[in-house]
Amino acid sequence: MNDTAAPTAMQHGLQSCHGCGLLSRPAPGHEGGRCPRCDENLEYRKSDSLNRTLAYLIAASICYVPANLLPVMKTTTAGGSESDTILQGVVLLWSPTGWPLSLIVLFASIMIPSAKILALLYLVFTVKRGSIKNNAQRVRLYRMVEIIGRWSMVDVFVDTFTVALIQLQPLMLVQPGPGLLFFAAVVVLTMLAVESFDPRLIWDSADAQETKKKVQYA
Amino acid sequence: MRCPRCDKELWRHKPDSYNRTFALTLAALVLYIIANAVPMLGLHAAGREAFTTVVGGAEQLWNDGDQLVAVLVLFAAVLAPALQIGFLLLIVIGCRREHPPFWVGKFLQHLQFTRTWSMIEVMLLGVLVSLTKIAEYATVILGEAFFALFGLVFLLAMIQSSFDPREVWTRIEWAEEEARLTAAKSGLEGTS
Numbered sequence: 012m013n014d015t016a017a018p019t020a021m022q023h024g025l026q027s028c029h030g031c032g033l034l035s036r037p038a039p040g041h042e043g044g045r046c047p048r049c050d051e052n053l054e055y056r057k058s059d060s061l062n063r064t065l066a067y068l069i070a071a072s073i074c075y076v077p078a079n080l081l082p083v084m085k086t087t088t089a090g091g092s093e094s095d096t097i098l099q100g101v102v103l104l105w106s107p108t109g110w111p112l113s114l115i116v117l118f119a120s121i122m123i124p125s126a127k128i129l130a131l132l133y134l135v136f137t138v139k140r141g142s143i144k145n146n147a148q149r150v151r152l153y154r155m156v157e158i159i160g161r162w163s164m165v166d167v168f169v170d171t172f173t174v175a176l177i178q179l180q181p182l183m184l185v186q187p188g189p190g191l192l193f194f195a196a197v198v199v200l201t202m203l204a205v206e207s208f209d210p211r212l213i214w215d216s217a218d219a220q221e222t223k224k225k226v227q228y229a
Numbered sequence: 230m231r232c233p234r235c236d237k238e239l240w241r242h243k244p245d246s247y248n249r250t251f252a253l254t255l256a257a258l259v260l261y262i263i264a265n266a267v268p269m270l271g272l273h274a275a276g277r278e279a280f281t282t283v284v285g286g287a288e289q290l291w292n293d294g295d296q297l298v299a300v301l302v303l304f305a306a307v308l309a310p311a312l313q314i315g316f317l318l319l320i321v322i323g324c325r326r327e328h329p330p331f332w333v334g335k336f337l338q339h340l341q342f343t344r345t346w347s348m349i350e351v352m353l354l355g356v357l358v359s360l361t362k363i364a365e366y367a368t369v370i371l372g373e374a375f376f377a378l379f380g381l382v383f384l385l386a387m388i389q390s391s392f393d394p395r396e397v398w399t400r401i402e403w404a405e406e407e408a409r410l411t412a413a414k415s416g417l418e419g420t421s
Binding site: 030031032033045046047048049050051100103104108109112115116119146147150151154161162164165166167168169170171172173174175176177178179182183186187191192195199202206214 | 237277293302335357362
């Protein structure tokens with residue numbers, strides 16, 4: 012794929028509005044302004060995109076540890092009480108009939124959040140380094156993270172409705188555990204990280220190199 | 230049309246966008262109301278029955294001391310879909326005018342946000358998993374709301390493919406224009 016086939020709006024001094032997509036030229040001497048159509052703030056790229064994404068990712072990685080170590084559910088029966096972490100929940104669900112759902116939960120709750128954090132870290136660092144390789148694959152990776160990411164909320168809903176239904180005192184009672192809050196935080200923080208990353212940055216270093224080459228040959 | 234760089238689809242003509250979106254959104258509104266008025270799932274064990282609605286799930290979590298997660302569940306499962314449907318209705322109704330007013334654009338801007346956080350399809354998967362877990366101890370029952378929500382997921386996907394935000398943006402009244410009109414109006418009031 013030819014990475015430099017199309018000229019970018021930024022090269023032409025144009026800003027694309029995040030709100031409505033209108034291209035406009037900032038007033039001379041100004042970095043931005045307001046979109047004349049929808050009144051949104053204008054900027055060339057999402058402001059401070061890499062630092063914000065990185066901050067959310069660090070917060071998410073910190074919450075990831077208690078999210079997986081602390082129990083998300085506490086079951087009390089006449090025989091005593093028992094706490095389950097997310098991974099224990101996956102194991103409990105594993106049965107001749109329940110294994111497909113068990114795999115879905117394993118995938119959605121354990122693999123997606125960690126893969127999401129790693130993928131975004133990779134994107135942030137390659138952009139920071141000014142990498143110009145695998146641009147198309149990197150942007151595809153970003154879109155995948157964007158689409159699949161929401162599914163990691165599944166475990167929050169599983170726990171919510173299990174807790175809501177099993178209120179059969181004194182026979183059996185299920186309560187949420189402290190891990191649930193951290194797990195929900197990981198999901199929300201990684202979604203915010205995805206939103207603050209600007210995928211156009213992936214192409215900016217290739218454009219910068221191309222411009223430099225042109226200047227040299229001229 | 231596709232992006233020459235990353236091959237993502239940029240634009241596709243969507244025929245009869247307003248009427249289709251309007252019809253689908255009205256249907257979505259009906260299903261949404263049903264989905265939140267009747268129980269979504271229940272169980273039957275040891276001579277007792279228990280049912281819960283979507284809101285009831287968040288409520289129990291709140292009572293058990295997990296308020297933050299309860300708010301998140303309420304937002305993703307109830308509020309965000311309501312905002313999404315409400316915004317769409319306002320946008321489509323506003324677009325009946327020759328020049329859709331400026332506020333239509335404000336709702337259109339925030340539509341993407343409501344779409345990102347409305348997670349009905351994720352919740353339905355969660356409900357299925359939790360029912361499988363509970364089935365070990367009790368007889369589980371799927372409530373009417375589950376089916377209404379299932380239909381709602383399909384309707385929202387259809388709205389997504391029939392609604393064309395670009396067409397709205399090309400017709401909308403510009404913020405600049407709106408500001409000038411307001412200024413002119415207040416100037417008029419000042420002189421009178």
